[in-house]
Amino acid sequence: MQPLTLTPAEGGDADSVRDLVRAAYAKWIPVIGREPRPMTVDYRKAIAEHDVLLAHAGTTLAGIIETMIFADHVWIENLAVLPSFQGRGVGRRLLETAEDQARRAGLSELRLLTNADFAENVAFYTRRGFRVTKQEPFMGGTTLYFARHLDG
Numbered sequence: 093m094q095p096l097t098l099t100p101a102e103g104g105d106a107d108s109v110r111d112l113v114r115a116a117y118a119k120w121i122p123v124i125g126r127e128p129r130p131m132t133v134d135y136r137k138a139i140a141e142h143d144v145l146l147a148h149a150g151t152t153l154a155g156i157i158e159t160m161i162f163a164d165h166v167w168i169e170n171l172a173v174l175p176s177f178q179g180r181g182v183g184r185r186l187l188e189t190a191e192d193q194a195r196r197a198g199l200s201e202l203r204l205l206t207n208a209d210f211a212e213n214v215a216f217y218t219r220r221g222f223r224v225t226k227q228e229p230f231m232g233g234t235t236l237y238f239a240r241h242l243d244g
Contacts, residue, residue: 094150096185101144101156106135108153109144116172123209124233130170142169145189147182157186159193165239166194168204187220191242200242208234 101109113135117128138144138158147155155173159166168190173182190202206213208227214236222238229235 096154096182097148098185098189099146099148101139101146103136103139105144105146106139109135109139109146109156112153112156112174113170113172115174116178119175120207120210124207124231126231128207128210130172133170138169143193145186147173147186149177149182152177155182155186157190159190161193161197161199165199165201165203166190166197168202171204183216184220194242202240202242203238205235205237208236 110133113130113133117131120128135144142158142160144156144158146153147157153174154177156170157168157172158170159168161167168187171183171186173186187202194200194202202222203225204217204222206217207230208214217238217240220240222240224236225239226237227234228237
C-alpha cells in the first residue's frame with residue numbers, strides 16, 4: 093500500500109466522504125436491517141462543524157475520521173475505511189491522529205460509540221485499548237459507548 097497522506101476535509105470533499113462512508117458501512121445493513129446512522133449524515137454540515145481528516149493512499153480516499161473536542165475528551169464521531177483498505181492499518185493510523193489531537197488539546201481520553209452487532213468494529217476498538225463504559229438499547233439493537241485513556 094502507498095503511504096497515507098492525511099489532509100483536513102473541505103466542503104468540496106463532502107460527496108467523496110459520503111461515498112466512502114456508505115461503502116464502509118454497507119456490510120452492516122443486513123446485520124441490523126437498516127442503514128447505519130453514518131450512512132445518513134449530511135457530510136457538508138459535518139465537515140463545516142467538526143474536524144474531518146481524510147486519509148489518501150495515492151489518489152484514492154482510503155479512510156476518514158470525524159472528531160470533536162470537548163472539555164475532557166476527544167469524541168470520535170466516525171471512523172470509516174474503504175473496504176478494500178480495511179485491515180491494512182488505515183484505521184489504526186486515523187486513531188493515532190485522534191490521539192495526537194487529544195494530546196495537543198491537553199486531553200487524555202478518546203470516546204466513541206458503535207453498534208454491538210458490528211463485531212469487527214468492537215474487536216478493533218477493544219484491541220486498541222478501548223473499554224465499554226455504557227450500553228443502551230437503540231433501534232432494536234444495542235449501542236456500546238467506549239472510552240480509552242491515553243498514556244503519557
